[in-house]
Amino acid sequence: MTTGADLRAARDTGGLSLARMAQRTHFTKSYLSMVETGKRPLPADVIAAYEQVLGVPLANAPGDPVRLAHEWLVAESPLAVQTRSGRRVGDSLAATLETRVVELRHLDDVVSSHDLLPAVSKELDEARSLVRSSTYSDRTRKRLYTAVGELAQLAGWVASDTGRFADAQRFYLAGVGAANEARDRALGAQLLSSLSYQIATIGDPRDAALIARTAAMGAHAATPAVRALLLERVAWASAKARDAEATWRALDEVDDAFEERGVDEPEWVYWLNRCEIDVMAGRCMIELGRPGEAEPLPSAAIESYPPEHAREVALYLSWLAESHARAGDLDAARYALARAQSYAVSLPSARVDQRLQVVQQLL
Incomplete structure (x- = not known):
């Protein structure tokens, strides 16, 4: 099994500092440090990012992420086994659930929402059943309800990406209840x-x-x-x-x-970095009628993202295309739109489809 120490050894062999690796990927330096030292779980997309930057395969790395999502869906989870057994739940099972939540969250980076939503929904149902039917300490209760809330947020996000907005709203609001239980x-x-x-x-x-x-x-x-x-x-x-x-x-x-x-940030905010913030600023500029100022912001973000994160790259390219179109540079807009469409094919998304339609109408 690949470990954080394996990643660090491969990075050192490749002559890259941790800061440089963070710049070459979409992950923060602090998050990569915690992964390498074993303080955070090691998700598949971190391994894939190291492989891409270093240009070498890492031993025992996970395989195709879509296959992983389907295996997750059909396999019986430890939560279901525990729910049937009726035994008291302790910290070890809470830790297992927390790890599974992180793994699913990172699969969302590289797996289509259509493929991932059934797996997330299944895990959420099993986690809800666990907290309803088991007994546990106050400490474990907080951890379990926190995990249920995080799963509900992920389910809502993935459902929204498939265009199932009513389902997404139900997931979000149910998650608020779980977060309240966890205080x-x-x-x-x-x-x-x-x-x-x-x-x-x-x-x-x-x-x-x-x-x-x-x-x-x-x-x-x-x-x-x-x-x-x-x-x-x-x-x-x-x-x-x-x-x-x-x-x-x-x-x-x-x-x-x-x-x-x-370094004490919750894991679910791992994806927020300077590029993401710049893209959001650019999007706001476009919405408020300042497309010329917005154009450099998504451009820089696009160059920093690994191609397997196709949904995000397609979304960023759609905003780049819109900034060009609203600034009157239609040739550049068409080129950016074509690139976005090529990425969108590999990771279908209702959000991306809606964005591409907006840009297409401008052209």
């Missing part, structure tokens, strides 16, 4: 802000902005990276609502919060 205000805020992101796209952006602001205010004690994520959702909903002042204020606060981030 995890940051996770509850993440669930509400995820819902606001969906509403900003398909509903009334003023409602989305209200929910996003509520989430950010309710998690005032959250870690810096979590605050940055919540404020990003405020900025996006505000831009969709055409509230320029609120948008720029939120984006400034995002930058301030992100600069304060440390």
Whole structure:
């Protein structure tokens, strides 16, 4: 089995510092350090990123991620076995559930939502059954409900990406209940802000902005990276609502919060980095009629992303294409759109399809 120590050895052999590896991938330096030292689980996409950057295979690395998602769906999980046994649940099973949540979350980077949603839904159902039918200590209770809330957030995000918006909203709201049981205000805020992101796209952006602001205010004690994520959702909903002042204020606060981030961030915020923040700023600029200023932001992000993260690359290219189209450079817009379409084929997504349609209509 590949370990974090294997990754570090391969990186050292390749002559790359941890900071350089972080620059070459979409992961933060602090997160990679925790993976290499065994403080965080080792997901498949981290192994794949190291293989791509270093140009060497890593022994015993996981195989095709779509196959992994289907194996996850058909295999019986430890949670189902525990639920049938009726025994008292301890920290070891809670740790198993936490590891499985992280693995599923990272599969979302490289597996289509259509393939992943059944596996996530199955795991969420089993986790809910576990917390309803088992007994456990107060400490274990918090860990279990936190994992259920994180699974619900992932299920909502994946369902939304398939266009199943009503299902996504149900997942999100159920997750808020689990987060409340765990007394995890940051996770509850993440669930509400995820819902606001969906509403900003398909509903009334003023409602989305209200929910996003509520989430950010309710998690005032959250870690810096979590605050940055919540404020990003405020900025996006505000831009969709055409509230320029609120948008720029939120984006400034995002930058301030992100600069304060440390090593104690929750794992579910692993994907938020400088490139993601720049893309969001560019998207807001486009929404507020400043496409020329937006163009450099997605361009830099696209170059930093590994190609197997095809959904994100396609989304970023769609924003790059829109910035060109709204600035009047139609040839550049068509080129960026064609690139986005080529990536979209490999990782289908309702979100990507909707974005490509928007750009196509501009052309």
